[in-house]
Amino acid sequence: MARHLITSAIPYINGIKHLGNLVGSQLPADLFARYQRGRGHEVLFLCATDEHGTPAELAAAKAGQPVADYCAEMHAVQADIAQGFGLSFDHFGRSSSPANHALTQHFAGKLAERDLIREVSETQMYSHADGRFLPDRYIEGTCPNCGFDSARGDQCDNCTKQLDPVELINPRSVISGSTDLEMRATKHLYLRQSTMKDQLEAWIDSKTDWPVLTTSIAKKWLNDGDGLQDRGITRDLDWGIPVKRGQEDWPGMEGKVFYVWFDAPIEYIACAQEWVEAGKGQDWQRWWRTDMGAQDVTYTQFMGKDNVPFHTLSFPATILGSGEPWKLVDYIKSFNYLNYDGGQFSTSRGRGVFMDQALEILPADYWRWWLLSHAPESSDAEFTWDNFQASVNKDLADVLGNFVSRITKFCRSKFGETVPEGGSWGAQEAALMAELGQRLRAYEGHMEAMEVRKSAQELRAIWVAGNEYLQSAAPWSTFKENPEQAAAQVRMGLNLVRLYAVLSAPFIPFAADRLLEAMKCDDRSWPGDMQTALSALPVGHGFEVPEVLFAKITDEQREEWQARFAGQRS
Template sequence: MAERFLVTSALPYVNGVKHIGNVVGSLLPADVFARFLRLDGREVLFVCGTDEHGAPIEVAALKDGVSPKEYSDKYAKIQRDIYEAWGLSFDRFGRTSEKTNHETTQEIFLADKKNGFISEKSLKMPYCVNDSRYLPDRFIEGTCPNCGFDGARGDQCEKCGKVLDPADLQKPFCTICGKKDIEFRDTKHLFLDLDKLSDELKAWILSREDWPDNAKKFALGWIKDGLQARCITRDLEWGVNVPLQGYEDKVFYVWFDAPIGYISFTKEWCAENGQDWNRWWNDSDSKIVHFLGKDNVAFHTIIWPGMLMASKYCQLPYRVQSYEFLNLEGKKFSTSRKWGINSDEALDWLPVDYWRYYLMSILPEHSDSDFSLTEFQKAVNSDLNDTWGNLVHRCLTFINANYAGVMPAPGALMEEDEAFKAKIAERADKVKSLFYSYKLQEALRESLALARDANKYFNDAAPWKLVKTDKERAGTVLYVTANAIKSTALLLAPFTPASSQKVFDYLGQGALGGAKWSDASSFTVKGGAKIASKDVLAPLFAKMEDEKVAQIRAKLEERSKA
């Protein structure tokens, strides 16, 4: 049977609107990959959803004077609408607070316990005397014992990546009230015995030969340091209840139930589409591919597969595709310092494909990358407008002006035409290979290179001169160029779907959803076809003016100083 792909993006936390660093860190590359797979005729299921449990939601809801569910309902819809505007083509965008995820989480926990991988311990947990509450790991901060970073959280140090427990922190304080009046009190909790899975996890990770280096090295380094049993319960009200006597007052740690959302969302989609979810999670023909940022590597390469190994609930991921961080103008995105571009305001400023194209062109595949407004402007103006959009406009307006808006029927193809046709097929094959190698940034560069090839072909042939002496030959050049434009639109479709669909509309090629990757190597725009009239034929892109750059820069600076 043919391989099928289950593609996931790390679940965005439901508290507020995410910034563009979150978008490029997992959501966007996962969408680009899923879109390519569909074009290549693969059976694909692309799932994601909001991660809705945990103390941050309880506290945010308390501040807003609403229940955690009401708070989650509000922001789940806001996020869903934003991602739809970004063109993220989820087959299912679910919510971890839904019934299916609660039930699946409890099933996996009970299987972990039945198989001997759950233990019980009494812990000294941080208790804020001022707030009269236990502090979940993200509501206690202090100095990292590993690197000395002052802003380490109770679960992980963002600077060095070390996974921590609250008791590991030096000089701890409560992030709710800011006070250091913290006591460590005894409370009973449940643990996933990762130490029992160390050898199995190591063997599995070593078998993943083509994983990104950052994912593999981080996971193996953690195992080398010695895996410890990991606490999976919390003293909270909002979350998945622990189905065990004596633990009625506790819920599962948000990072226990969150990745289970991948399975739950699959179940929900399958229930609505008459499929068995096991086809995606318990079939050797199914490849499970997780897209995520490096801050999620530890959870996706150790804790999540450990949960699955212990429970025997389903097969392990085929690939963990991890990315480094995106900075903005040389500085880290920071909510506290109000430094960043939010995913909603970005689309208020400029069209979605401008953002999708530039973010994928600087995708942090191997190291942190930087979002520069100056380079963003160059990419929009040079790559999108001058190289790609200008070619489309020149060719199609010329056909309208000289051939009454009808695609010329080609004469016999000359040697240079055949050579260019072969190059188109070569580019399409190379881009396909790059996609299956998970080299998405390079795939984008190679796709745009076809637009440059088409520009050279068009300029070298100079149909504006030929039309005066040999209209049939000029028509052949336009026919070849128009098909190259269609092929370029197809190669760029995973990256800039709205613009590619517009090109397909101009050429009368129908919906992108009905296209195939193999069409990129064929001349499917036929002679005699009606193309968009000059009244419809609007430029694909507009230049990003200096004034717009200045406006965005001023807004960022003003907000960061407020």
């Protein structure tokens, strides 16, 4: 039995995520976790909310809440929605947890001991009205290059020139609009990633099976310009993990916190501690410390492409730099973006479908199936309502749902709701089993390789094989002359339903549960030998005809949703 540690990039706390966020990390991670569990392997699947940073503070202020309360509330909201989508996290933690505070400070202490942290004195824009330092993007002013009046402190959106906030003419705070700004001296800690460049590059180079998207982004950062740059890992904020060296105070760093991108990945480890604290597990070191049992763990991370630099470079620099035997990631699966109907999803403009809204209008499995079967693996993908309606109706309602319907209803009308006795399987059934066996191996291969779209295609082909079989076996005809033979064919059909439930569960877990319930079967064992797998429901086994598994999306619904989600979220 293999052991799989699986993490999804942790979603930011400041609101409900859209479908693009979902398909970029949490959903494919869940697919992989469910598959590996289905195969009987030991899985620890972790995710959390990423709670620190300026946007969280601002969102809390806007909501009129203390930031800690705001985060606690939003964590609960996100956890609830995740559950609604069937995301099977073993634990959904929080980057603000005490465990992460302690562990982040621990790593900083180790890195400092090993001379991998340096202090840098710099000046940054301070806003008196806001009472805080402002990140470059939170300062706007007139572009010195083109005269655009809403240029941001890091870059002008109009002429794309890279800027320094001090270059802006008439700079103002994006938060308050105040122009009462000054450059103020401050001091920050930098992680000396540059000294680890060769080590990191050798490690990346050894990962020849990673997606191109992952390695090309990593190499770009390693070799662009002057090579890998040191990175500031502290910020002048109130909300965050106080800067300490282990448990010691850090002279000169009073009142400062670690940068979110330093503490967020560490939460992957802290989350396992939270998992134990929550009473869900026994021994987190067994998953994370190669000196304490994690040497046989395979660790896979899932994320959108914007997260790749931090997972390929910064976090590994933290792990390797500590000099301690932490488990390094084995495989990084990254995704492109999902666009919405000709443009981008936009949180601010309410454009596109957000996770809570998606669950309001349709069951999770509809979304899971479409998103996974169209996952943006090789390039950006696009959600359109036409495509969504067509795919879901065809694949789920017609191919799978109707298959279940026709075989169970036929059996009920001719033999009752019991697996019928009599007859035997012949050449036709042997051919079907041979095809299923072959397709199953292809499906497994794609799932192991995390080829999400190809897995979905193969699964669909497995469903289709059932319809082909019924069509050619035609038990409704056989029944007229040879009811025993028809019984054998129906037995095959009913057993296919159970098989499909098991194989489909990683993609559509809720429907899979309903199928197993209808078949009154709790045998979820992954098929080995087809003959055995298709005999799980024995003669005389009772079942119930399930309610319509997937209702079709109507044209009226599609049009209504298209209009509703075009922009301006209510």
